[in-house]
């Protein structure tokens with residue numbers, strides 16, 4: 001499946017699915033303002049988070065990488081807690097104060113083979 005960016009690492013399965021460029025769970029609001037790209041160089045554009053996706057992962061890899069989204073979200077919430085409250089963009093506390101990309105065996109998680 002050549003449209004899945006993870007096909008080089010392990011076999012794909014299922015249809016090509018949408019993946020968010022930036023994890024949707026990082027934001028508390030349903031939209032963000034974007035500028036600087038060719039299509040919004042001169043003026044900020046309001047974009048719904050559900051539209052910030054691309055078809056770049058098969059269903060198998062998308063599902064197997066969901067732990068990365070969760071670990072990234074937790075890390076952002078840990079970092080937010082380090083800021084004074086008035087500068088935080090996310091008020092939800094982290095599930096854990098541990099920021100660690102390793103699994104229980106001490107190794108980085110592997111994609112399914």
Ligand SMILES: [Zn+2]
Pocket residue numbers: 001004005006007011012013057058059060061
């Ligand atoms: Zn795949």
